[in-house]
Amino acid sequence: MKNAPFHSLKKTAVALALGSVMAVQAVSATELTVYTAVESDDLQKYAERFNQAHPDISIRWVRDSTGVMTARLLAEKENPRADVIWGLAATSLLMLDKEEMLEPYAPAGVENLDPKFVDVNNPPAWVGMDAWVAAVCYNTVEGEKLGVPMPTSWEDLTRPEYQGHVVMPNPNSSGTGYLDVSSWIQLWGEEKAWEFMDGLHNNISRYTHSGSAPCNLAGSGEAVVGVSFAFRAARLKSQGAPVEVVFPSEGLGWDMEAAAIVKGTQNLEAAKTLMDWAISRDANELYNEGYAVVAMPGVAQPIENYPADIVDRMINNDFSFSAVNRDRILQEWQRRYDGKSEAR
Known part of the structure; x- marks a missing residue:
């Protein structure tokens, strides 16, 4: 018993030494x-x-x-x-x-x-x-309720029945939004792509500043159609959201x-x-x-x-084109469509 104080002091010293070493390691x-x-x-x-x-x-x-x-x-x-x-x-x-x-x-x-x-x-x-690959989230419950069919192509989204029911990311703030715009230009050429986006704009309810937001809005029933990306769409469906993941037939930007x-x-x-x-x-x-x-x-x-063939559905993306023309494309997009963008 007479050695108890000594052992206690020894344990305390060891603990302090170890604490000092850990503190030095944390600092370093x-x-x-x-x-x-x-x-x-x-x-x-x-x-x-x-x-x-x-x-x-x-x-x-x-x-x-x-x-x-x-x-x-x-x-x-x-x-x-x-x-x-x-x-x-x-x-x-x-x-x-x-x-x-x-x-x-x-x-x-x-x-x-x-x-x-x-x-x-x-x-x-x-x-x-x-x-990461473009995809569309479609809310099956809201679509049936409002008489909005599930799209199968990008062109479908310009049809009159989708008016006010489509949400898409703003390409100035969202990489997903920009890969969409860049891929449409690469798929169809500039003239046809801007004509498509004019038609799409007529049906857009708002442009979000996040690539995942359109799918999240479709998943919660605040939108019928969300132009987003496959990872978010697939995850929401796996979590039980009433969404179908649509991979438009013309090809997928990425x-x-x-x-x-x-x-x-x-x-x-x-x-x-x-x-x-x-x-x-x-x-x-x-x-x-x-x-x-x-x-x-x-x-x-x-x-x-x-889908098992997701790679085959991805367009032959020209990254150099997307990078070199980014500022020009974004300025034109903003001039035409920014009026429906969410406030930052």
Whole structure:
């Protein structure tokens, strides 16, 4: 018993020492500021999987829709705030690369990716993660109640019975909105595409500033038809929403979520570590939990509510065209249609 105070003091000293070590480790952990347009409900999962492999690097997410995040990065060109971009449209990264805002880096294992998902420069300025694909959400309950049939094509959405029942993302703020507009131009040429969008505009009730919002509105019955993307549509249907996922017959626009290092980062080695992990098999398996098309061949498994031939339905997307003509297309779209956009 006379040694009890000594043992108590010894345990206290050990505990304090361990606490000091943990505090030093916490202080020494590198924090990466990561800009993203990934859906909010997936960000925690991404960070947790990465931290299982690299507990010494923490992620501070900064998230917004594709258009807003792209504009923010461009505005911060002379004073970058981000270390890494993880999950932004490849068309946006092509723009940023043109402005010399990306740090070229070939992540370990990049040779294992489908070449379509890797920037053509050597070393690449960016690498792809997965592809998100245009789709339409159709509320079966509201459609039947209001006498609005389920569409099967893009052209269907210009028919009189859809007037006031269609919601679509604003392409100035939403990457999904822009891939729609860009794909229609690539499918039909500029003249016919603008004629189509004039007809579509007559039936639009509002343009949202989020690519997932139109599907969410259709899922909740606030709209009959939501022009959105397949991942959100499929997830809502799996969760029991009264929606059908429509893949229009003319072809599906798409874009890649991609990752890159921001030039000027003070955490270059940690940023490279994140990029290495972002193209790993583990990461690609994670992307496949929501996306049917991922960068690493042989990884993708079928996704519920996706057609087996989803890749065949995707248009032959010209990313260079989409990037080079982005400002011009968006200005014309805004001039014609912005009056129905939601307030920011």
